[in-house]
Amino acid sequence: AQKVTQAQTEISVVEKEDVTLDCVYETRDTTYYLFWYKQPPSGELVFLIRRNSFDEQNEISGRYSWNFQKSTSSFNFTITASQVVDSAVYFCALSEAPAGNNRKLIWGLGTSLAVNP
Amino acid sequence: DGGITQSPKYLFRKEGQNVTLSCEQNLNHDAMYWYRQDPGQGLRLIYYSQIVNDFQKGDIAEGYSVSREKKESFPLTVTSAQKNPTAFYLCATMNDRYSDNTGELFFGEGSRLTVL
Numbered sequence: 001a002q003k004v005t006q007a008q009t010e011i012s013v014v015e016k017e018d019v020t021l022d023c024v025y026e027t028r029d030t031t032y033y034l035f036w037y038k039q040p041p042s043g044e045l046v047f048l049i050r051r052n053s054f055d056e057q058n059e060i061s062g063r064y065s066w067n068f069q070k071s072t073s074s075f076n077f078t079i080t081a082s083q084v085v086d087s088a089v090y091f092c093a094l095s096e097a098p099a100g101n102n103r104k105l106i107w108g109l110g111t112s113l114a115v116n117p
Numbered sequence: 118d119g120g121i122t123q124s125p126k127y128l129f130r131k132e133g134q135n136v137t138l139s140c141e142q143n144l145n146h147d148a149m150y151w152y153r154q155d156p157g158q159g160l161r162l163i164y165y166s167q168i169v170n171d172f173q174k175g176d177i178a179e180g181y182s183v184s185r186e187k188k189e190s191f192p193l194t195v196t197s198a199q200k201n202p203t204a205f206y207l208c209a210t211m212n213d214r215y216s217d218n219t220g221e222l223f224f225g226e227g228s229r230l231t232v233l
Contacts, residue, residue, distance in 0.1 A: 009157070033220050043205060043227040050221055091159065095220025105220055109159040 002027050004094050006108035013082055014116050021077045021111045023092030029053075033095040034068065034075045035105070040088045048090075051075065082115045089113070120144065123208050123225035130195075130202070130232050138193045138228045140208035148211040149191035150222065153177060153204045160207065166191055195230060203232045 003026040013019045025034065036048040049059060051068050059066045063080045079086050092108040121142045130136045140149065151163040162175030166185040180199025185191055195202045206229075209222040 035221065037222075037224075043207075043229075045207065045209075045222070045224040047221060047223070093220075104162065104165070105222060107160045109157065 002094060002096060002106050004092050004106050004108040006090075006092055006111050008111045009109070010112045010114070012114045012116065015084060016081050017115075018078060018080050019082050019113065019115075021079075021090050021092075021113065023075045023077065023108060025073050025075065025092070025094045025106075027073075027094060027096055029096045031096075035091075035093040035095065036066065036075075036077050037091045037093065038088045039091065039110070045091070048077075079113075082113075084115050084117055087113060087115045121208060121210055121223060121225035123206075123228050126226065126228060128228060128230045130230065132232055133197045135194055135196050136202075136230065138195070138206055138208075138230070140191045140193065140225060141189055142191075142208075142210050142223075142225075143189060144210055144212070144223060145188070146210035146212045146223070147188070149185070150209040150211070151175075151181075151183065151191070151193045152207040152209065154207060154227075155204050163193065163206075202230055205229050 005024045032053045034051045037045045038048055039045045056068050065078045067076045089110045089112045091110045093105045095105050124139045148167045150165040152160040153163055154160050161177050163181050164172055164175050164183045166172035169188050172183050172185050180196055182194045205227050207227045208225040211222050
């Protein structure tokens with residue numbers, strides 16, 4: 001069965017700490033995409049990154065980095081030197097190869113990150 | 118501005134009333150989606166539409182209805198049959214026209230419905 005697990009429901013850190021949000025997925029497909037979205041208190045989900053199943057290179061964007069490991073079916077997200085503005089709910093999602101033209105995302109339950117000053 | 122507009126942002130409804138949430142997009146995306154979000158339950162798919170005049174039930178369609186008469190618009194009606202409608206509703210679009218469709222979703226700001 002296709003599934004995305006974000007085992008950490010809530011994380012609380014102090015500003016400037018590094019924090020890693022875990023994401024483990026299950027899929028039968030060999031071609032798939034993984035995503036991270038951020039949902040700040042305002043409510044709108046903001047796209048952070050997309051990674052396809054054939055690209056296991058780690059990605060860094062400023063203070064954000066992502067570690068994709070197919071061997072462990074994980075796509076973890078690390079924030080370095082966290083800031084209060086990073087406080088949000090973060091969702092990991094899986095998109096499998098479409099059946100016909102029908103592509104849907106499978107969502108994790110999200111990790112609520114609180115960065116305290 | 119290009120994007121997705123949801124309205125109203127906040128809505129209060131009495132029990133037994135239907136209410137319609139608006140979702141309009143000018144991204145020229147074919148696919149549109151409605152999600153419901155409750156605390157601790159992540160995002161759950163209500164309905165989706167991949168083309169005008171066609172839509173499909175998602176995982177929790179009972180008590181909801183949609184229409185897709187125009188490409189730009191995908192309104193969601195929360196009917197009185199929905200037992201627990203108080204939630205945050207998110208509309209999203211996807212550009213699935215091209216062969217390299219990745220499944221990336223673009224979201225509106227959401228509508229928060231409270232049933233009194």
